[in-house]
Amino acid sequence: MKYGRYITHSALITQSYDMTSHSSEVRLKALSLLRSGSRNADVARALNVPLGTVSYWLHVDRSKRGACPGPHNPRCPRCDGRPLDEAAYSYLLALYLGDGHIIQYSQHRVPSLMIACGDVWPGLMNECEAAVRAVFPDNSVCRVRRTGCHNVKVYSKHLWCLFPQHGAGKKHDRPIVLEPWQQRIVDTHPWKFIRGLVHSDGCRITNWTTRMVGGQKKRYEYPRYFFTNKSDDIRKLCSDTLTKVGVEWTTLARGSDPFNISVAKRPSVALMDIHIGPKY
Known part of the structure; x- marks a missing residue:
């Protein structure tokens, strides 16, 4: 259908x-x-x-x-020196580290990149697709329906060039290290990278607590950000980038597993709100 x-x-x-x-x-x-x-x-x-x-x-x-419409041999920023939208790439790289994967089926000659985006955040899905189109301007981009989500998908023979972190197995079971050219892009566009990480494996929530004031119990609410990932390397990429932009963070362990990075101090939350905000 x-x-x-x-x-x-x-x-x-x-x-x-x-x-x-x-x-x-x-x-x-x-x-x-x-x-x-x-x-x-x-x-x-x-x-x-x-x-x-x-x-x-x-x-x-x-x-x-040889009569297909559009470019027959899309160029690559790494192989051919094609200009790269680095801001879009910084965001897309973070999405890939969180909710993306590259796969190549035996019947296909070209691998595909897929970023899973939840249907509850249509704006995020649109932003993801826009980033994919900006990074791969010569390639067709589509959305593949899944239960509760869509995979934003693109085929390109140069995926290995732009995402060298690809490898066998789960990301948290292997080293994830950015190459120097990738780190330069993240350092140039740190908020795009943080935004992609939060959009993939993070959230903005409202916590609450109660205090006795004048003999009466009052409820206080305060926002905070979380980033959760099982990969030590990806969490370090997140925390290092947060530190570079002046955001204070702490590690919040769930049991004995330190999988959560928390941003709770008011000035840091305010800074995150300017550049990130809730998913939408």
Whole structure:
């Protein structure tokens, strides 16, 4: 079933089956009609073939003939010296360290980057997609529906170049160290990096306590920020960057696990509110 321009996993499975179940004669007939200018939908109806299958056949045909729209060989800031939107990259790098992963299926020649964004924060999802588009201006970006969230997704053969922290296994089970060029970008755009970390694995909450004032119990509320990650290296990247921008922080252990970085002092919370604020 389709939702706008996004396709569910079950629909992709159906399309994959349909693409292999039609004879070469039908496919060649479809390509002949498409090359003559017929619309995808008209060809699908005429040949009783799913629209997604016709679109896929057209894409493959264009690729083989070098006729795909847009750049055929997207350039890379690391390999080709293409300009990089460093502010967007600093934010996207933090999102990747928190909720991102790179994967390459055997049937795909190009790996994909996916950033998981919760549906309860549509503004955050929009900001994530804008950052992906800014960092990969020559590549198509889409959202893949999942339960309670969407994966903001982009394919690029240069993902390894821009995210060298990729590796086998979970991030907290292996070293996460920024390369010098990445650290320079984070130092130049520290608030973008902190914003991405909070948007991925952080939150702004309101705590409360009670005090006796004049013999009466009064309730006091105060905001604070948390960043939670099991990786010692990623937490250190967060705390080091907070220190550089003048934010005071403490480690708050859950049991014996020091997985939480807390920002609770009023001046630091006020500074975070200027640059970060609640998720939205």
